[in-house]
Amino acid sequence: MGNSYAGQLKTTRFEEVLHNSIEASLRSNNLVPRPIFSQLYLEAEQQLSSLEAGSRADNEEEEEEEEEEEGSESSSPPVSYQVKPPPEGCCTTDGFCQAGKDLRLVSISNEHIEVPSGFLLVGAKSPNLPDHLLVCAVDKRFLPDDNGRNALLGFSGNCVGCGKKGFCYFTEFSNHINLKLTTQPKKQKHLKYYLVRNAQGALTKGSVICWKGAEFRGRQSSASTCSSNLFQLPESSGLSGSASSEPLPPANPSAPAGTQQTAAAVDHTPSTVAFSSAVYNGKESPKKQLMKNNLSALTRPSVLGTLTNSGPPKKRHKGWSPESPSSTETWNLQLNPQASNRIKNDGGSLSSLPHSALVGPTSSPVVGSGEPVSVPDNLMKICKAKPVIFKGHGNFPYLCGNINDVIVSPLLYTCYRNSQSLSRAYEQYGASTMQPISEEMQLLLTVYYLVQLAADQVPLIEDLEQIFMRSWRESHLSEIRQYQQAVPQAFPQVPSQVTPVTSAQLPWLAGLAASSCNDSVHIIECSYSLAEGLSEMFKLLIEGKLMKTNYVVIICASRNRAIDSCIVITGKYQARVLSESMLSPSDYQKEVNYQLVTGKVETLGSFFSTLCPEGDIDLLLERFYQENQGHISSSLSSSVNKPTAVNGAGAAVCTSYEIERHQIRPFQLAVAQKLLSHICSIADSSTQNLDLGSFEKIDFLICVPPSEVTYQQTLFHLWHSGILLELGLEKEHLTKQRVEQYVMKLDADAQIKFKIFLQNSMQNPHTLFVLIHDHAHWDLMSAMHSLYPQAELSTGLVDRLLNCREVKEAPNIVTLHVTSFPYALQTQHTHISPYNEIHWPSSYSNGVDLYRENKKYFGLSEFIESTLSGHSIPLLRYDSSFEAMVMALGKRFPRLHSAVIRTFVLIQHYSAAMMAVCGLSQMKNYTSVETLEITQNLINSSRQCPSGHGLMVVLRIPCIPLAAVAYERLYNVRERLALEDNFEIILGNPNSGITIGKHFVEQLKVWQKIEDVDWRPQTYLELEGLPCILIFSGMDPQGESLPRSLRYCDLRLINSSSLVRTSLEQELGLAAYFVSSEIHTEKAVVNDVLESDPEKLSSTDNEDEEIATEGSASEKRSPMKRERSRSHDSASSSLSSKASTFCTESSPPQALSNSTEETTNNYERQKQKVDKGAQTTISKHLPPVTEQLDMKQNIKSTQVSITSSSSPPFSSSSSSSAPTHNSFILQTSQCSMTKASKQPPIVFLPKLVYDIITSTDSSGLPKSSSLLPYHSVMWASSFRPLMSKMMTCTEQSLYYRQWTVPKPIHMDYNNRNEGRMDTFHPRRLLLSGPPQIGKTGAYLQFLSILSRMLIRLTEVDVYDEEEINLTIKEESDQYYHQPGDMWPDLESFKKMPFDYTIHDPKYEDASLICSKLQTMNSEDRSMSRRQEDMYTCRQTTRMRLSKYAAYNTYHHCEQCHQYMGFNPRYQIYESTLHAFAFSYSMLGEEIQLHFIIPKSKEHHFVFSQPGRQLESMRLPLVTDKSEDYIKSPTFTPTTGRHEHGLFNLYHAMDGASHLHVLVVKEYEMAIYKKYWPNHIMLVLPSIFNSAGVGAAHFLIKELSYHNLELERNRQEELGIKPQDIWPFIVISDDSCVMWNAVEVDCSGDRKSDYTWTERNVSLKQILQHIEATPNVTHYALIGMRKWSSKTNSAEIKDPFSCCHVHDFLMLNVDLTQNVQYNQNRFTCDDVDFNLRVHSAGLLICRFNHFNVMKKQIAVGGQRSFHIKSKVSDTPVSISPAQYICAPDSKHTFLAAPAQLLLEKYLQYHSHRFFPLSLKNYSHPVLSVDCYLNLGPQIAVCYVSSRPHSLNISSSGLTFSGLLLYLCDSFVVASFLKKFHFLKGATLCVICQDRNSLRQTVVRLELEDEWQFRLRDEFQTANAKEDRPLFFLTGRHI
Secondary structure, three states, X not given: OOOOXXXXXXXXXXXXXXXXXXXXXXXXXXXXXXXXXXXXXOOOOOOOOHHHHHOHHHHHHHHHHHHHHHHOOOOOOOOOOOOOOOOOOOOOOOOEOOOOOEOEHHHHOOOOOOOOOOEEEEEEEEOOEEEEEEEEEEEHHHOOOOOOOOOOOOOOEEEXXXXXXXXXXHHHHHHHOOOOOOOOOOHHHHEEEEEEEOOOOOEEEEEEOOOOOOHHHOOOOOHHXXXXXXXXXXXXXXXOOOOOOOOOOOOOOOOOOOOHHHHHHHHOOOHHHOOOOOEEOOEEOHHHHHHHOOOOOOOOOOOOOOOOOOOOHHHHHHOOOOOOOOOOOOOOHHHOHHHHHHHHHHOOOOOOOOHHHOOOOOOOOOOEEEEEEEEOOOHHHHHOOOOEEEEOOOOEEEEEEOHHHOEEEOHHHHHHHHHHOHHHHHHHHOOOOOOOOOHHHHHHHHHHHHHOOOOOOOOOHHHHHHHHHHHHHHHOHHHHHHHOOOOOOOOXXXXXXXXXXXXXXXXXXXXXXXXXXXXXXXEEEEOOOHHHHHHHHHHHHHHOOOOOOOEEEEEEEEOOEEEEEEEEEOOHHHHHHHHHHOOOHHHHHHHHHHHHHOOOOHHHHHHHHHHOOOOOHXXXXXXXXXXXXXXXXXXXXHHHHHHHHHHHHOOOOOOOOOOOOOOOOHHHHHHHHHHHHHHHHHHHOOOOOOOHHHOOEEEEEEXXXXXXXXXXXXXXXXXXXXXXXXXOOOOOOOOHHHHHOOEEEOOOOHHHHHHHHHHHHHHOOOEEEEEEEEOOOXXXXXXXXXXXXXXXXXXXXXXXXXXXXXXXXXXXXXEXXXXXXXXXXXXXXXXXXXXXXXXXXXXXXXXXXOOOOOEEEEOHHHXXXXXXXXXXXXXXXXXXXXXHHHHHHHHHOOOOOHHHHHHHHHHHHHHHHHHHHOOOHHHHXXXXXXXXXXXHHHHHHHHHOOOOOOOEEEEEOOOHHHHHHHHHHHHHHHHHOOOOOOOEEEEEOOOOOOOOOHHHHHHHHHHOOOOOOOOOOOOHHHHOOOOEEEEEOOOOOOOOOOOOOEEEEEOOOOOOOOOOHHHHHHHHHHHOEEEEOOOOHHHOOOOOOOOOOOOOOOOOOOOOOOOOOOOOHHHHOOOOOOOOOOOOOOHHHHHHHHOOOOOOOOOOOOOOOOOOOOHHHHHHHHHHHHHHOOOOOOOOOOOOOOOOOOOOOOOOOOOOOOOOOOOOOOXXXXXXXXXXXXXXXXXXXXXXXXXXXXXXXXXXXXXXXXHHHHOEOOOOOEHHHHOOOOOOEEEOOOOOOOOOOXXXXXXXXXXXXXXXXXXXXEOOOOOOOOOOHHHOOOOEEEEEOOOOOOHHHHHHHHHHHHHHHHHHHOEEEEEOOOOOOOOOOOOXXXXXXXXXXXXXXXXXXXXXXXEOOOOOHHHOOOOEEOOOOOOOOOOOOOOOOOOOHHHHOOOEEEEEOOOOOOEOOOOOOOOOHHHHOOOOOOOOOOEEEEEEEEEEOOOOEEEEEEEEEEHHHHHHEEEOOOOOOEEEEOOOEOOOOOOOEOOOOEEEEOOOOOOOOOOEOOOOOOOOEOOEEEEEOHHHHHHHHHHOOOOEEEEOOHHHOOOXXXXXXXXXXXXXXXXXXXXXXXXXXXOOOHHHEOOEEEEEOOOEEXXXXXXXXOOOOOOOOOEEEEEEEOHHHHHHHHHOOOOHHHOOEEEEEEXXXXXXXXXXXXXXXXXXXXXXXEEEOOOOOOOOOOOOOOOOHHHHHHHHHHHOOOOEEEEEEEEEEEEOOOOOHHHHOOOEEOOXXXXXXXXXXXXXXXOOOOOOOEEOOHHHHXXXXXXXXXXXXXXXXXXXXXXOEEEEOOOOOOOOOOEEEEEOOOOOOOOOOOOOOEEEEEEEEOOOOOOOHHHHOOOEEEEEEEEEEEEOOHHHHHHHHHHOOHHHOEEEEEEEEEEEOOOHHHOOOEEEEEEEO
């Protein structure tokens, strides 16, 4: 099997089984419940001095070890402790300190001892003086509380004897007080009692110091009880042996129990995850195969150990491909908060300061014990790296000697400890029996993990955590399953007890595992202590025997005690990366600065100068400069001057230049609307945290990081968005100074601007202030807990300003955090509710393009996608030759920081590349292929464009000092090469603006058509088209956007050692880009090198820039092709197959120019062709960015007809060409910038970062997404599930909210209430979206639509329709009143004729009412609207709400809170239900109504004294006069409008006292009560649940009359006359919103002259005016006009009319006692009632100077009645023709009231009953006692059958029909015989049932004049139980 090792035991079978079983133990991918961890011993990390911080980890470990020792004292003797010899001459007597002072309690109990503040006296026990206590003064912070918790780790104490202060280590203190210990000094063991003074003032022994409060931290060391089943392979667990080349041999008999079953299990595992050991391409690549299978069960794709017998592992390592996903692990040391904070606190750079702060006998971060180990003196010199020692389990020895050359870290120890508490996650389920993973297993798994790392990989702590978690979960699968049923059943049952690994087996198993890795992992076993292993390791290092070894694992294990272990990183690369990753960003800067300042880098420079055989590069440059000084007019520099000359000649100019101005894309609009809906939901919630109704306008402040470019960029967007003008914040002539008021840089000056913002918010409570925190992940430092006291002011500024109390409490400030990397704001302590997060939407859902965008966004996922197979160009790359050189130099210069080395190498590469491009071709060997490609494309780019446009190259150098060095060097090289006019070099410093040369400023001004003399570019976006290298410095990008001419993003120098998700993603975010969506980006390949260039620079690797055609020049190019080059689609095929379809592109056509032509000839040729008018358009499918293809092979094969068309849509310089010699030649757009803007930039990454970004973990996500999200947060637990690829942004947010906690330095650290909702700030939102996607535009658009919505909230749509039928109105010369009369004169009014005609526009579709013989208009009044259109198509106008408007439930202002019932004095439930019964004489039955009366309204009612029975509603007197009181009770019938009905009359009534009753149906009572808790409700009986508005009006009127009688009786007893009781009520629609009054000015010369104005007034004013009318009780109905904007003077000339009134009326219930509303009616019931009132001889008065505005409400009202089939529930549209049917037919019955069906049928189909009446207006239908709408084409004449009623004169009128509707006994045969009918006129009789139908025909003797047929009988389409109405029709004889 290719696995025989020379001279090695054949243990491969066992090794294979072992590896397989370990692999199996890691295969678990199920989520686990959130662990509820006990609070850690060290609850809060407080800010300590560096000394205290340095000792924290020591003491934490001391505690554990002490507990372990105490637990195992019986079984093993303690390790002897080597006491350092005391200094010569000092006192060593027991009980005395080294200064000779007595410390014994008995001796000094009565002495005065000075105790500093914060210190306590405690008693220490000396083993040599068992009867004595030694007195010590100890800082109480380092002592526990009563529960044994909250002691800070470490020690701080003073000697009370000699007074020496400042002992920071208990070890040192114990030596000073001569404890003479034989074991490790521990404060827990030796500080025993508090000392207190008794009544006599003497010190005595007090209570015991409670050290035992944190038992859970004790290490569980009994490995024998740990039931780990690591070696148990579950059946069908997914590991395959089937692909192995031969069957597996039986298990090794010497294997531990449990491994025996493995071989059997492997045989029948599923093949879906098979790993094959077959040979691929002659190379072993099982690893590669494994990576392709994204096994969901694996923590990472890297397998622990060899899975199948796959050959010698050493071959495997060599054969790994750079894309291998497993080659990416990096050990992130930032994960441990203690480690990182300690190092930060220690300050200083690692190599410039002594290491005593980190390592050593006294201050090692991990405590030393046993004999000290000496670090060799010349270690660094020999090893070329500082070994990094990770403390593992157990005791760690002291280090002494050359401790500067090693680094010790407690990170692995922390990881092990965290993994010990894994099972706590399940304690809530009661699974307390489950044991944590054993220490032996932890160590063995660690070894396996290290074994499978490649030589260029770095271990990652998170990988290890996941491995431990999976192993533990599998060993306890059955128990977990028992308590967690939701977990998918991916694993079979596992035996619970399997023999564990013992400490004796451990070294052997570890050695076995390491035997296959070619000595990259070396195991050292020691029998006594780790010290001997460390000593041996140092010895091996010095001897050079660990040259190939990257990791040394030292194990000290014996049978009777717990293991000790540590892991030493000796690989030069790994040690360097890990040690550098320990530096905080500020320390990293300090270290680099130190190396630059002290000149340590000069050795690097001198080394470089030795590389070049021609001598120093500077000498070459100087020689070149001297040679070329006289004739610099080379082709390179002359191209820059070309544009002006060409322009002057009128020839070609590049027209593809444009800077994108502000335009809103569909995505941005969608996001803005999502933001708006979140704001609305906050406002709508019951918490009342945001009262949108109280705001009139918007103001805002945008906070940006202190980057000058970002600041100017935001100003630029703000200026061009026009938002300031739109919000009305600024006037037309906007200045830059005004715009700057709205953007704030978070720097030292921010506080002043912010103070003004806060003052404005306080002074303008009716303005909503939006505080936008852009780039919100920047500076989340807590203002309370700054780690750097000496730091600049801006640290923690965000916390100080945005989290201040004023912002949190201001009800008119909404905070919006905007960021691409929201992870740091999504912790367990976040201020932002998960419901207030808005995530950028994805563009596709189920393959459907949701937003039609003309551009495609390229972000991180698209860049990663481009690296996968099947794509032409990988957009992400790394530079292997650069990496190799850096690694080699890293070994040569171990003391230099890798950032310094990388920067110097890259500058060298760029310098050499520039020289190579300029003709020094020998320099090609001193640069990398990638750098040469970048440089030549940059330098040549401006030549390819007639206007000199070029590419931008971004060179990212985070460290500002290094960036300055790079700038200086590159600038110097450029000057020497005479390229200063070819491209610019810009140093982008976040703290300063952009500086570029005058020459380039002038170019930009020409391109951008800028006239301003003083203009300078202030944003990178304004550098569009400028050929330049932008050196982008600053530790983090701060939101700067880059222009579309960006072609290369060189990130090779980013800080790759500090791996945090936010840091990585924001660096890659620089390259995020929009490209035109039509372009097939995978094929978007170009050749950026000019074919006409005399030197083709053939060494350049252009694999991404070519379309390889057969026999083309590109094949003859570089001999040095990179591995990743692939063949692309040939241009010939893409042309010939696709070019037959032509369509015009919206961008300048790219072209395929003949390579033999010179560039200038192209332009000349093209100019001539344009003159000839030949025009070519390109195929849409042709890659538009293709250019410079050699067409020789393709010309003949590509026969294309050229379509000729009108003038091109583009400029002549880049739009057309013509056929020559039967060939198809397209003109080239020479502009590189245009090409760059049509494809995403190419990104170069460090190899380490490239591997992490491009590899995926087992969930399928890029590995970077599983890194720690942010520096200032930490994982809540090692025990957490992996993120899933399927997670949405919301789920990802919830994941981080559950699994991350902020460190004390984070601003959210103190915001913790155990996840309770009240920790969320209600007015704080978070918008997250990918970088550069357009978030600024989205939030500016949000401000715009929010402002529009606020305006919209103060506006309503009101009906605005002219009155109808004005032409029919009788024109009378007689005016009964003067225009200026305030009230009607009763006598004059009685003389006014009643106007029967309906003028209300809502009745446009209703039948005309004839008043007498009149010439009706013969125009066709056909139905102008359909039934549904009645509401939607009526004309409306938007009106601003006045201060006297009526409101719906959404209005909340402080004035009407009490009115609405939000006053705390009146609880919502404080209302009572009262029954109120009265008999209705005409029906002869009792009606029972219910009143719901809130406590606050009970004073309007009278209750009986003993039983509190409702007796009546109080009514005022006619004579009462009060300014603050409305006499008439207002009744508002309503249905379906609990939210939208305008019932809040507080403002309309101007605060006046009034009685308002809502009339609701029984089934809607609860919902209305919920929304209007403080309103009186009148609940209709349940029989009226399906009734129309007529029933409500009927009951309101009858109730009011009954109440009037009751009040008259009640008040008569008080001596008040009955006629003095106020008889009016107001009946108002629920949509009346505002009221207006017309003021008439009659001060003209003639009496008839007058002017009028209309103004908005309160309802109170109108009602009080009407109530004050003289003789008001003589009027039966009083109403007002409906508002219309088209009202003319004629309509208001007469101030009063006698006509129909609608919508809002005052009803005299006394006068109308005998006139009822028709309780059955649904429509036109007010017209019907008006006609009855008039016919009864009562007065109806309309005040024409008052009008009411009605709001258009789209829900409820009449539309709540839906007519549907009774049989099926499926909604089927039913036409009105189906509303009636023949009796006893099989017609489908409808679920609707019979009356509604009748009215709707007659409205639309009455012509079937009255054919003669159709459009026959001079012969109307006679309608007796009722008005029914027969549709607009039929006229009716209303007559009343009541005696003494007023009817029109019917003499001379001949009717075309007769309508008898439910006629009563007043209708008699003799009455009907008075009217004349046309021959053939029709009759329609409508009755309740068939019986009464027959009786009516007989009683009225209808058969005398009318002929009936059996088939002329109909009924409404109701079932019998629904009581249908019956019709009988007949013809007049």
